[in-house]
Amino acid sequence: MKFSKITQSALLASIIVAAPLAASADDLQLNQSVATTQSSISLADAMNLAKRHAQGTIANVSLDDSGVYDVTIFSKNYEHEVSVNARSGEILRTERSSLDRSDKRKLRALNSVKIKQNDAADRAVKAVGGGQAVEIEFDKERRLWVYDVKVVKNGQQYDVRINANTGAVLKQQIDY
Template sequence: MDVNAKSGKITDYEKEKIKTSSSKYIGEAKAKEIMLKNVPGAEIVKFKLDKDDTAEYEGELRKGNYEYEISVNAKSGKITEFEKEKVKTYSNKLIGETKAKEIMLKKVPGAKIVKFELDNDKTPEYEGELRKGNYEYEISVNAITG
């Protein structure tokens, strides 16, 4: 928008319509239902609506020793991506969330953990996002060795 400095009148402006047609989406509940129908007995461990290009619900599911990544078109409900991957299980060897958080807080005393998760893709790691003052820290802790 351009405004004349003397008169205060608008001399030029542009407007752009933003896509906000979320009311046409199938909804989170339906998307989760579609995902679970394709992997019965699985647990949804991550889920989000991605509106970058084509709006899609993205989910990460786990069942036994397998991890599934499924994307569902937010309007049509059709599956646009389906990946299945065998994952190693280390659950009996992990240091645990409490110990991992202690390690993170020792690295940044006085910080607050604002995000925390176990990343079990290759070597399992606890990933944390910490904040202290005006600083943000990202710390990964090996989930087996600490």
């Protein structure tokens, strides 16, 4: 099959543009593993630094593949998003928006559960035999409040679900 110069150029350009967008789940997991090994700030440190800039209850924390912790904090009427550099601890960005009805329910639940984020992260790390917690999300699963925790250990990512009232490990699996 013979293509014109314009068609060949267009095909080459589309391959060059699309190649970086075709990242697989393995590539994303590898990027998060690299971000984890390059971070000197732990999940707990990021939470403490973020709370200095926004008072309230931490709902979620995640470490992205560029080495930034994104911390979500709920206060009485607001959701605060605080970004923390995982290497330096520098606060990169803070944003505030109004809580919606769903977020207010989640805040009430966060304030009433017995297990807090740091304890849930510690239990998840212990469940997989070590590593570093890089993400924690508070959510409702089948009428039960849980923490979904991602732990990176030896370059492998694990998903661990912790009961927010009892601290029991409900699920533990390797994230493929």
